[in-house]
Amino acid sequence: MSKNLVIVESPAKAKTIEKFLGTDYHVMSSFGHIRDLADKGIGIDFENNYEPQYVVSTDKKKLVSELKKASKDAETVWLASDEDREGEAIAWHLYEELKLKKDSTRRIVFHEITKDAILHAIETPRDIDVNLVDAQQARRVLDRIVGFELSPILWRKVRPSLSAGRVQSVAVRLIVEREREISQFVPEASYRVNAIFSSVDSKGKPVELKAELPQRFATKVEALAFLETCIKAEFSVDDIVKKPAKKSPAPPFTTSTLQQEAARKLGYSVAQTMQIAQRLYEAGKITYMRTDSVNLSDLALGTSKAEIISMAGEKYVHIRKFNTKTKGAQEAHEAIRPTYMNAHTVEGTAQEKKLYELIWKRTIASQMSDAELEKTSIFISVSGSNLQFVASGEVIVFDGFLKVYMESTDDEQDTENESLLPSMKKGEKLSSVEIIAQERFTQKPPRYGEASLVRKMEELGIGRPSTYAPTISTIQNRSYVEKGDRAPEKREYNLLKLKAGKISDKIKEENTGAEKSKLFPTDIGTVVNDFLIEYFPEILNYNFTADVEKEFDNIADGKIKWTKSIDKFYKKFHPIVEDTMKNSERKVGERILGVDPKSGRQLSVKIGKYGPLAQIGTVDEEEKPVFASLRKEQSIESISFEEALELFKLPRQVGEFEGKVMTVAIGRFGPYIRHDSSFYSLPKTDDPMEVSTERAIEIIEAKREVEKNRIIKTLGENNEIQVLNGRFGAYFTFDGVNYKIFPKGTDPATLTFERCQELIAAQPEAANKKKPFGRKAAAKSDKKEKAQTKAKTTKAKATKAKK
C-alpha cells in the first residue's frame, strides 16, 4: 500500500505523474468535479443564506467510494487539481466528501506536467484557498439561479422545454443580432480602377505591371470621366518606395485558436477538433487541450530551440514568451503543444496526423524568427490628373517562421497575391494595356461559423475552454440556431474598360452572398432572444459575465463574502422574474402581414405548436382560421405578404386517378403527391404548383413500377428473408435489418436461405467499421440521453411513490 495518494482531475495526467513520482505515490483521478448542486429543484436553500445542496453525481458514486477507501489507507493525501477556480473547488469538494483530515492533507499545484514542476509542487504544499472556493460557489450558484429561474418563464411564455442561461443566451443573441445586421445591410457601390501597364526592361524584354488606384469613385460619371482623361494621358513612374517590413508568428494554440485554425485549415467542426485532440492527449502526444494559456514550459522552449537549430539553423531561433490577452483567462495549464517537439508527426488516423502537425507547426513557428520582407510601391502618375496608380509588391528577404507555418484569416476574399515587381526607374514612361473601372459593392457582415462564434465568445469572456464545444451544440440542440448553407445570389455590376483608346461599357453578373456551414438563428431562437432582451436586458448584456467576473475576483481576494454578493444579485433579479411570470404576454413572434384579398380576413405568421406557421383569420372569429406551415428556408421575421399568401395555394387537387383524387402538397421531405393514402415524391424538376393530372399519374405509375421490381425473391418458411432491389443495387432484409450481398457480382437470384444466414453472421463487423459522424449520431445520442433521463425520473418517481 502506498504511503501517498495524489488526486488529479484527468486520468491521462494521473498516468504521467505516477511515472515521475515513483512507488511511494499512488495517483488517482477525480474525473473532474465529483459533486454538484442537487438536480431536482434548484438545489439552493434560499431560507438558509443560499446554502448550496451538494450531491455526489450518480455516475461518480462508485469512484467516490474508491477514492474514500484509498484515502483512508494513505498517510498523506495530495490534492493536485488544477490551479484555477474550478480546480480549487474540486480540491475542496474532495476534502469535504472524502472526509479528509487537515493534518494529513496537502494542496499542491503545477501548471505543467514536467518532473521538475511536480517535484517542486510536492516540496511547496499549501492549504486549500477557501476564498477561491467561495468564488467558485458564487459562480455555480449564480449560474443555477439564472438558468433555473429564466427557463421556466420561457416554458410558460414561449414553449416548453426551452432553456436560458448566462452563456447560451448571449451566444444566441450574437447570432440573432448578426442576422439582423445582415438583413438590414444596404450595399453601397463604388468604382475600383485597376490598370495593366507595359514597358521594357533593361534587356529589352517586355514586362507588365499591375497597378490599382487607391481612391474609388462614388459614381459612374466620375469613373467614366477619369477613363476619358486616361485615353490621352501619359503614364510615368513618379516614385519608387521600398520599405522593410516584418511579420511575427502567432502565439501557440489555446483551445479557441486551435478550434479556429482547425476549422479554417482542415474544415473540422469544434466538436470534431476536440475529439481528435482528446485522443492525441490520451495517447500522450500533446499537452492538455482545454486551456486558455499561451504559455510554454521551459522544457518545451528548450526542445523547440534544439529542434529549430537542427532543422533550419541558429538564426531561425527566436525564443518568445507570449502573454495572454484573453479576458478572464485562468491559465491553469500550458498552451496546447506537442509533448515531444522532436516528433514532427505521429501514428494514427489521417485526422489525428493533420491536427498534430498543425499543433507542431504552430508551436515550432512561435519560437522562430520574424520573417523579413521588403515592400515596394511604384507610384505612377497620370498626366492631366492628380491621381496616381500604385503598384505594390512584396518580397521575402528572410523567411523566418514562414518556413513552417502561416496563420489563416477568416476573410480570404482579398487574396491579391502581392509578388515581385519588375525593376523600374524613376521617370520611366509606361503605356497602358488596359484600364478597368469595375463597380464594387460593400460586403455584408459575415455570419458566424462555429469557430468564429467561439472566438467572439472568448473575446467577451463568455464560456470556458471546456464549454465552447458543448455550448455550441446546446444552442443547436435547442433549435435556437441552425448550421446551414446559403446559395449564392446573382448580382449585376458595371464594367468599364479602356483598351486601345476605346471605352466599353458592359453589365456583367457575379455571384454573391454564398455561405457554407454558418450559423443561422431559427424563429424560436429569435423569439426567445427578443423576449429575454425585453425583460432581462441585464443578463443578456454582453458585459454581464465580465461584470460578475470582477465580483468573483473580489470574493477570491477576500474583499466580500460570496453569500452577500449573491444576495445582492438575487434581491434585484428575483422580483423581475416574479413580475415577468405574472405580467408578461405570451410571445409567439406574431407578425400581421395584411389582409387576405380573397376572404378579407387577417393574414399573419407566428410560432405554432409544430413550428412557424402562417394563418388566415383569427381564433376569435366565428369561422376557424386556416393554417399553413412555413417552408424550411422561410422565417417569420423576413417572410413577405406575397410569400405567405403563396403558402395557402397548397395542398391542391390535381384531378382524379382510378376514381380517387390526387393532391399535391409539401411535407417534411419536400413536395409529394398523395393518392389513395399513398405518398409519391415529386422529382426536383417538377414544380408543385404546375404539375398536371397527366404528369401526376405518370409519377404514380413510375413508382409502382419500381415497387413491382423491388422484390427479387423471398426465402425462408415464412418469407422472413426478402431479397430486394435498392438504390445501390440488390440487398436483403431480415428482421428489419438490411444486409449487403457479397462477394460483388453475386447474382441475387441464386441466393439461398443458408447463404443468407452466412452473410448475416458476417455482417456485424462490417457495420461496425463505419462510424458516421454528424447529425444522425448526434440525434441518436440525444434521444438516448433523453430516454435515460426519463428512465431516471420514472425510477425516482417510483421510489417516491413507495415512500
Place this chain on the structure above:
DNA sequence: CAGTGAGCGAGCTTCCGCTTGACTT
C-alpha cells in the same frame, strides 16, 4: 415516412464547468 395548429390542463422540461466513456445504425 409526408396530414397537425382550439381543448381537460397531468407532469415534464432547465443552468455552467470540470472530466471521460457508454451506447448503436
